[in-house]
Every structure is written in structure tokens, then in C-alpha cells.
Amino acid sequence: MTLIQAQGASVAWDQQKKRWTLTIHIGAEVIKRSLEPSPVHEADDDALVTLAVGMAKDEGYELRPETVKVAR
Numbered sequence: 773m774t775l776i777q778a779q780g781a782s783v784a785w786d787q788q789k790k791r792w793t794l795t796i797h798i799g800a801e802v803i804k805r806s807l808e809p810s811p812v813h814e815a816d817d818d819a820l821v822t823l824a825v826g827m828a829k830d831e832g833y834e835l836r837p838e839t840v841k842v843a844r
């Protein structure tokens with residue numbers, strides 16, 4: 773399977789849904805997903821980045837860990 777290269781991503785806590793949201797940037801496109809399984813609000817950045825990279829790969833996108841920003 774060929775993966776599409778993502779330019780970057782962000783992980784942010786959605787206060788209303790009480791879960792982390794992953795936003796993947798591919799050119800002008802933006803893909804939003806809830807992180808599954810959703811880590812606790814206090815999860816450390818490394819765990820969130822690792823989960824984001826794995827989830828992006830499952831969705832068919834190649835995401836480099838250094839391009840993932842965690843917003844708290």
C-alpha cells in the first residue's frame with residue numbers, strides 16, 4: 773500500500789467531546805479524526821504523537837513525528 777505524505781498534523785483536546793482530536797494536513801485538505809483509543813486528558817506529548825502517527829498510517833497517510841504539534 774502506498775501512503776500519501778502528510779505535511780503535518782496537530783493533536784488538540786476537544787473540551788466538548790472530552791477526547792483528543794487529530795487534524796492531518798495534506799496540501800489544502802484537512803482531515804479530522806478522534807484519536808482512538810482516546811488517551812486521558814493528561815497524556816504526555818510523546819504518547820499522543822505516537823498514537824497520531826499510527827492512526828494516520830491506518831488512514832493511509834505517512835506522517836513524520838516531528839511534524840505533529842500538540843496543543844494543550
